[in-house]
Amino acid sequence: MPKSRIRKKDDFTPPPAKTTSLKMNSGRGWVAPVMLAMFLIGLAWIVLYYVSEADLPVKAMGDWNIVCGFGFIAVGFGVSTQWK
Numbered sequence: 001m002p003k004s005r006i007r008k009k010d011d012f013t014p015p016p017a018k019t020t021s022l023k024m025n026s027g028r029g030w031v032a033p034v035m036l037a038m039f040l041i042g043l044a045w046i047v048l049y050y051v052s053e054a055d056l057p058v059k060a061m062g063d064w065n066i067v068c069g070f071g072f073i074a075v076g077f078g079v080s081t082q083w084k
Contacts, residue, residue, distance in 0.1 A: 028084055035079045042072030 046069035048056050058065060 028082060031079060031083045035076045035083070038072050038076030038079060042069045042074075042076065045069035045072060 045057055046066055049065040049069065054062065054065070058068075061068065
């Protein structure tokens with residue numbers, strides 16, 4: 001039986017390198033600072049409430065100070081959804 005002819009494969013040549021610049025400016029530079037600020041304000045509010053034995057930050061609010069602190073933290077999580 002005759003032997004099949006062997007085909008020679010072309011040598012691999014990599015595609016030309018693309019020169020692209022990554023531009024990370026999405027116009028949302030405010031998101032990270034606002035998010036971190038909300039987290040820190042909420043944490044500081046709750047810590048201040050416990051350390052001052054319910055006298056600070058707003059004595060008239062009573063235990064609702066904890067809810068207010070967690071509200072700041074929740075706003076921080078809400079702002080974090082805008083991060084790209």
